[in-house]
Amino acid sequence: MNKQFFSWDAFNEAPVVGIMRGVSMDTIHRIMPIYSKAGLTTIEITMNTEGAAAIIKEMRHVYPNLNVGAGTVCNLDDLFKAVDAGAQFIVTPIVNEDIFTTCKKLNLPLFPGALTPTEIYKAWSLGASAVKVFPCSQFGVGYIKDVLAPLNKIKLLPTGGVDKSNIQAFFKAGAVGVGMGGSLFPKDLLVEGKESELEEHFRSIKVATEAVCEPA
Template identity: 75%
Template sequence: MKNNSFSWDAFNDAPVVGIMRGVTIDTIHRIIPIYIKAGFSTVEITMNTEGATDLIAEMRSVYPQINVGAGTVCSLEDLQKAADAGAQFIVTPIINEEIFAPCKALGLPIFPGALTPTEIYKAWTLGADAVKVFPCSQFGVGYIKDVLAPLNTIKLLPTGGVDKKNIGEFFKVGAVGVGMGGSLFDKALIQPGKELELEAHFAHIKAEIKGVQEPTLA
């Protein structure tokens, strides 16, 4: 297995997990250099993407300066495949208690998915490095603020419903990071010929979080 060292410094400098689902290696090679140029450093390839492990391995080889993780990890089998491919962190949409200890043994940060305060607290006590609040699209910034009122020691990573208009608000209420999929890797902007527009899009998002994030991970 490859060196799976996750750079917390890189993540904290740009605390966005870019979620890539259903992408091809050609698309990755076209847009990741733009992503890196904009100052972002963390990408998640979902395990339900065709050839996900090959994509993770390729990205680890070609882009060693960024964190490359595996998302939609729901089982020990998913975890082993992701780890063997060189994933540097693990993201789940659910709480599967079986994968926490193996992640710790492998030195892989884990961001498990949870929604209710009870689920969020459970994920944290099981050893989450941050809890992915999912799907946040139905609840928004106010929900994160409300959850953090009593659970202020838990690090939250809202995912779903985060876009360039509201991303700064999530950090202002105490999120340590966010997960972004289609609102970050906009389908219209990741097409060939849209590189300049994509660069401007990434720059806009980076500018929205600069100076507003307060808590950091690890």
Template identity: 70%
Template sequence: MSNQTTFSWEAFEAAPVVGILRGVTVDTLNRIIPVYQKAGFSTIEITMNTEGATDLIAQLRDEYPSLNVGAGTVCSMDDLEKALMAGAQFIVTPILNEEVIIKCKEIGVPSFVGALTPTEIYNAWTLGAAAVKVFPCSQFGVGYIKDVLAPLNTIKLLPTGGVTKDNIADFFKVGAIGVGMGGSLFPKPLMEEGKEEELMQYLISLKKEIPTATILS
């Protein structure tokens, strides 16, 4: 296992995107992750409802020491324990589980906690979430993030769902500190064997859409 046990905020802030991989195989990871890193991204989430998720997380931690490797779809303390045992450096949830947030805060592991309403977002933040994953943002869009941040401007928001190459810049412009992206970051046609160069070019062009002025320092 890598010596780097803690999440690198510096690496994340240089490319504030959590890449979400669900249902992937070892072979796919071996092809995709070097491309992802070479394109300038540093943070990847393997969802816990992926077959063999803990093995994949452990493998990524071992083989890519400069990558932030996290566990997603963590809904329970059982999920959390398995993710941490595998070496996850950050935790992403689709829901607000108080126990999970409090435990992550206690042990110093960042949690990106799923919430939607202003009340849920505020509660997740006050419980100790490192950032609040506004999910599913696909139904609400950029305007919702802007509206929430008007009164709750000290909360770090990480919209997830519905973030695309076409609108990613807008999310940062209204104050998001990062975004979560799955299929729009890893389009299925570009995940196929032999498409690595096309995927690389796509990822590089997407990264250019992130306004550098909004990236934290």
């Protein structure tokens, strides 16, 4: 049965938001069975991907065991397109208060992008499910640890610069999840014929989360 709502249990089993940008429907259908088989549970299609709404709608129908959300949602127009397509969660690169208000009314999990302590605190105060610390690639693990020292009640989801070599360090620093794009979906493994290598790569990410994350 196709579940309507975001599954926090599934997310907590593998607290990685896989970010797919600029991918085709054919690529989605080739990769997602491998992604799911490896134990990963949450996928984001960015709204600046051509045909993003159609891809989200198709994925909700074909892959009911995955959390399927929309990313790069910067305005209400994109938000409503994502909601109409069946997105189960929303990710933004910015703090847009109109998006917070609407997601709250719809009971839709929201991971807004913020960077400075002030932005992070504001996003959390407005009702973020977790704050996407973005772009984390320029700041690294130490920044997450520093922010959480005074703001230890806030759930952080660093995005940008997270890869297999440092994912455990981000969780040990206190992150509740991570967002991963190119490091999770390396172009050289997305081509046909690399399915076994891709599955091994996905499984290595899943194992890395298991080493430091306890089930919720």
